[in-house]
Amino acid sequence: MTSATTVVDAKGVGKQYPPSVSSASRLRAALRFRPAHSSDGFWAVRNVSFQVAAGETVGILGQNGSGKSTLLQLVAGTMRPTTGAIRTAGRIAALLELGAGFHPEFTGRENARLNAFILGLESEAIDDRLERIVEFSGIGEQIDRPVRTYSSGMFTRLAFSVAINVDPDLLIIDEALSVGDEAFQRKCMSRLRQLQERGTSILFVSHASSMVIELCDRAMLMDHGEVLLEGAPKSVVAQYHRLSFAPAATQPELRRSILAHVPDGDDDSPRAGMQQVVGIRAPTDEDIAEFDPALVPQSTVEYPKRGASITDIRLEDTLGRKVNVLLRGRTYRYCYRFTAATELEMLRFGMMIKNLTGIEIAGRVSHAEGGGLDRLRAGESVDVRFDFENRLLPGAYFMNAGVLARKDDEIFYADRIIDAFAFRVKYAPGETATGMVDMRTPGTDSGTSWQRAT
Amino acid sequence: MTQATPSRPDARRRRWRDLRRALTLTWELTKRDVLARYRGSFGGTSWSLIQPLLMLAIYTIVFTQIIPARWPGASTTIDFAMLLFSGLLMHSVMVETIVRAPTLITSTPNFVKRIVFPLDLLPVAAVGTSLFHYLLGVIALCLVLYLVKGSVPGTVVLLPLVVGPMLLMALGFAWFLAGIGVFVRDVVHVVGLAGTVLLFLAPIVYPLQAVPESWRAWLYLNPLTVPVEEGRAVTILGVAPDWRALALYTVVAAVVALAGYLWFRRVRPQFADLV
Numbered sequence: 001m002t003s004a005t006t007v008v009d010a011k012g013v014g015k016q017y018p019p020s021v022s023s024a025s026r027l028r029a030a031l032r033f034r035p036a037h038s039s040d041g042f043w044a045v046r047n048v049s050f051q052v053a054a055g056e057t058v059g060i061l062g063q064n065g066s067g068k069s070t071l072l073q074l075v076a077g078t079m080r081p082t083t084g085a086i087r088t089a090g091r092i093a094a095l096l097e098l099g100a101g102f103h104p105e106f107t108g109r110e111n112a113r114l115n116a117f118i119l120g121l122e123s124e125a126i127d128d129r130l131e132r133i134v135e136f137s138g139i140g141e142q143i144d145r146p147v148r149t150y151s152s153g154m155f156t157r158l159a160f161s162v163a164i165n166v167d168p169d170l171l172i173i174d175e176a177l178s179v180g181d182e183a184f185q186r187k188c189m190s191r192l193r194q195l196q197e198r199g200t201s202i203l204f205v206s207h208a209s210s211m212v213i214e215l216c217d218r219a220m221l222m223d224h225g226e227v228l229l230e231g232a233p234k235s236v237v238a239q240y241h242r243l244s245f246a247p248a249a250t251q252p253e254l255r256r257s258i259l260a261h262v263p264d265g266d267d268d269s270p271r272a273g274m275q276q277v278v279g280i281r282a283p284t285d286e287d288i289a290e291f292d293p294a295l296v297p298q299s300t301v302e303y304p305k306r307g308a309s310i311t312d313i314r315l316e317d318t319l320g321r322k323v324n325v326l327l328r329g330r331t332y333r334y335c336y337r338f339t340a341a342t343e344l345e346m347l348r349f350g351m352m353i354k355n356l357t358g359i360e361i362a363g364r365v366s367h368a369e370g371g372g373l374d375r376l377r378a379g380e381s382v383d384v385r386f387d388f389e390n391r392l393l394p395g396a397y398f399m400n401a402g403v404l405a406r407k408d409d410e411i412f413y414a415d416r417i418i419d420a421f422a423f424r425v426k427y428a429p430g431e432t433a434t435g436m437v438d439m440r441t442p443g444t445d446s447g448t449s450w451q452r453a454t
Numbered sequence: 455m456t457q458a459t460p461s462r463p464d465a466r467r468r469r470w471r472d473l474r475r476a477l478t479l480t481w482e483l484t485k486r487d488v489l490a491r492y493r494g495s496f497g498g499t500s501w502s503l504i505q506p507l508l509m510l511a512i513y514t515i516v517f518t519q520i521i522p523a524r525w526p527g528a529s530t531t532i533d534f535a536m537l538l539f540s541g542l543l544m545h546s547v548m549v550e551t552i553v554r555a556p557t558l559i560t561s562t563p564n565f566v567k568r569i570v571f572p573l574d575l576l577p578v579a580a581v582g583t584s585l586f587h588y589l590l591g592v593i594a595l596c597l598v599l600y601l602v603k604g605s606v607p608g609t610v611v612l613l614p615l616v617v618g619p620m621l622l623m624a625l626g627f628a629w630f631l632a633g634i635g636v637f638v639r640d641v642v643h644v645v646g647l648a649g650t651v652l653l654f655l656a657p658i659v660y661p662l663q664a665v666p667e668s669w670r671a672w673l674y675l676n677p678l679t680v681p682v683e684e685g686r687a688v689t690i691l692g693v694a695p696d697w698r699a700l701a702l703y704t705v706v707a708a709v710v711a712l713a714g715y716l717w718f719r720r721v722r723p724q725f726a727d728l729v
Binding site: 017024026027073076077078079080092094096097100101103105106110113114117118119122123146 | 475478479482483486489490493494564565566567568569570571634637638721723724726727728
């Protein structure tokens with residue numbers, strides 16, 4: 001332990017899963033005091049060093065299979081590292097899997113009781129605390145019925161209530177916050193804040209970047225078992241998004257560039273990394289157009305072309321520079337070129353913006369139904385532009401492009417590309433808007449007012 | 455967490471607290487273990503009493519009516535049944551424990567992988583569960599004794615001195631089997647067989663005197679022989695136990711328990727990768 005206030009101290013921690021688990025060799029290894037160590041096993045975690053100070057909240061981001069969960073298990077002590085050492089201090093409550101250790105035949109109250117005890121609550125304190133746990137879970141009378149009769153929501157709510165109410169020194173949470181309904185999640189958040197104020201350290205894994213930004217003091221980005229980046233949540237989240245949307249081919253290069261990136265406090269943009277990838281000059285001002293070459297949609301679907309093609313799909317800022325990292329409240333232009341290969345009639349040009357989950361947020365067509373550009377001869381091209389003011393909240397978005405044509409009373413897509421383009425809206429500090437779009441009147445600062453009712 | 459090294463009283467207090475915690479947790483686990491077995495059944499915990507009584511009935515019928523066994527000092531069927539029963543109770547403590555031991559860890563992967571849990575308590579809780587069932591059996595035995603003979607021998611208060619060492623022995627085996635059961639899954643089948651061997655190679659369904667002199671010493675290799683003999687002496691015959699045999703057995707049991715525990719601690723780090 002380097003200081004009295006360090007709760008977790010990991011040094012050069014690695015975890016290797018052997019290629020094939022031969023029980024006999026495992027047994028031999030165990031008896032010889034030698035860690036089961038082989039030359040060709042899978043390293044789930046490699047050479048990870050980090051510390052968590054008392055009262056600090058650290059988020060771990062990373063794609064599936066990046067070693068996050070293994071790392072949590074190593075910290076929790078359910079698994080031992082193959083190399084290196086982890087030292088922890090104080091009472092650890094680990095939520096590696098909700099309701100692990102619950103027995104289906106026992107009531108919620110009985111299970112909560114034993115669970116709380118296992119998580120380290122003193123036996124004298126349990127009965128008193130149990131009431132709080134039960135109340136927090138909001139399960140009501142069902143609490144005295146066997147947990148096998150619970151819905152999965154109730155089950156996880158109960159498990160979470162236990163872990164969050166045992167006052168640990170370190171709370172380890174693996175993807176657990178996505179439980180319950182909105183109201184319960186809010187309750188958990190405020191309880192987590194309470195714990196933070198009381199000096200509890202929290203180590204958690206989440207795919208919900210907004211939660212990492214909201215809750216954490218620090219974040220780590222893991223990939224292929226290594227910690228690529230450690231720093232301010234915002235900048236780590238930005239890199240995480242870059243990495244997850246990058247095509248597989250460019251990922252190794254991107255990984256190297258992130259590794260080379262020295263975290264510089266409250267940095268939000270992938271500047272240093274970008275410089276290495278494409279060799280452009282690092283922007284000095286936030287307002288400067290940003291184009292992140294790694295932000296490429298992986299889900300692009302091109303429809304069969306029927307006598308035309310859409311090319312050159314891009315977003316431009318007001319100065320005509322190609323961008324894909326957008327700021328809120330600014331005007332952008334979505335452009336593409338449409339080239340007819342045969343003669344087409346009654347053309348209607350369209351676009352659509354969708355979020356990560358595929359919800360269609362906003363779309364537009366050039367002409368109302370029944371209208372359209374009369375005619376385009378073979379070989380002729382049209383540059384289509386859609387100007388819009390960006391009111392979307394921070395996150396990643398996808399754009400479609402499609403052109404409808406009519407021939408012999410049949411209306412069809414001359415060309416259509418789904419998820420043709422991806423962009424990201426930058427996070428800005430002091431966010432007050434929630435949901436998907438900012439509904440304030442453009443140009444106003446807050447748009448929210450209140451006064452005490454008399 | 456303190457910066458200074460903890461003073462000795464502090465360390466002692468912490469050790470005391472850890473021990474108390476372990477005991478409480480064992481108690482809770484045992485309780486759950488006992489309750490879980492019959493949870494959801496109509497009979498509930500009364501099965502724990504019905505089962506040994508049923509066994510008693512069956513063995514009595516078999517060994518008096520079908521294969522008549524002679525037992526010095528047992529003149530009536532009910533005498534014989536009680537001698538048999540007291541031995542069978544000892545046997546079931548041991549067998550119940552060792553049969554469950556190999557799967558204790560493998561059947562609770564969540565305790566291994568998902569929560570920080572003192573796994574070495576699982577075998578202790580398994581022994582606790584066996585003890586609970588044993589106690590019910592002893593109560594049944596004393597009840598029958600009282601009804602038939604009008605009194606229970608005073609030497610029955612010495613029973614803990616007989617059962618205690620055997621529990622220690624069972625615990626040692628349980629730790630060993632729980633550990634090896636993770637690596638070698640075949641152990642489950644072996645212990646089932648061992649249960650039968652332990653039954654017939656101990657003076658349970660026959661008196662020790664019925665065994666040829668030259669073989670008798672070998673019977674003492676069975677960890678059940680001493681407890682069965684001495685248990686019978688204090689509960690039914692009303693005589694003092696063979697103190698020397700008991701002392702020797704206690705020493706061996708302590709060594710077995712310690713060895714089992716050290717073994718368990720040694721192999722434990724591998725569990726998470728194998729379960």
